[in-house]
Amino acid sequence: MSADILDGKAFAATIRARVAGHVTRLKDSHGITPGLAVVLVGEDPASEVYVRNKGIATVETGMNSFEHKLPAETPEADLYALIDRLNADPAVHGILVQFPVPAHLSERDIVARIAPEKDVDGLSVINAGLLASGQNAMASCTPLGCLMLLRETLGDLTGKDAVVIGRSNLVGKPMAQLLLRDSCTVTIAHSRTKDLAETVRRADIVVAAVGRAQMVPGDWIKPGACVIDVGINRIPAPEKGEGKTRLVGDVDFASAREVAGHITPVPGGVGPLTIACLLANTVTACCRIHGLDEPEGLTA
Secondary structure (H helix, E strand, C coil), rough: CCCCEHHHHHHHHHHHHHHHHHHHHHHHHHCCEEEEEEEEEECCHHHHHHHHHHHHHHCCCCCCCEEEEEEECCHHHHHHHHHHHHHHCCCCCEEEECCCCCCCCHHHHHHCCCCCHEEECCCCCHHHHHCCCCCCCCCCCHHHHHHHHHHHHCCCCCCCEEEECCCCCHHHHHHHHHHEEEEEEEEEEECCCCCCHHHCCCCCCEECCCCCCCCCHHHCCCCCCCCCCCCEEEEEEEHHCCEEEECCCEEHHHHHHHCEEECCCCCCCCCHHHHCCCCCCHHHHHHHHCCCCCCCCCCC
């Protein structure tokens, strides 16, 4: 029997609908409209597409979208001055600087400049520390989306044995913290884990976020496990023509789906959840800034 394939696009639409409902209630009950500011430095084509999609999604859920496009040569001081203005602007509840940025700018310093309560990407060391210590943090969008999908699929995660493959600050570490908060027993594995296959085989939940194409074969998967593939890797696809490529995850989908109970495809699995959770984080930030109850179904 093949695994249930989890439709990230459909679940992202569910999250956006929840966001829109909370936005309507904030407007009707409190006269507040959540606002997301996105800053783009330079003219990276992929980044321009991401920013445009974020702006469309923000407006579609009833929130205010503020876009700031700066030339590639913008001095650090000018970017910081803009971030400071957005930090102080009561109409802005979330701030995101689209990465990558030009080489003369430091991504780490940019994240540190954003007020932690408006850091809807969840990248600051302050939010990482709050998450690790069990306090109200802004959780990184991709891990938050994975957690929501796991809850939607499996219900209560208490006592589940979870293995996170990958230890990045963006996905692996916050994913492990979120699973711990939901009372899973969590192992963080990586390329240097001894007998990685055996570690993965015992897991009820596998989150693969290591960035290696099809690294996890089906015979590593425990029968019936839930497999969340965060990897996005481009590999040659000669069957599509000379020089053509295709996207694959960190999990060998064809073999894993024959063993797993649930599995996300690549593309169409985790990817669509990221922007949806950015919107969710913006609503959460708005509620926290105004001292209102956190939005149900949108937080960790």
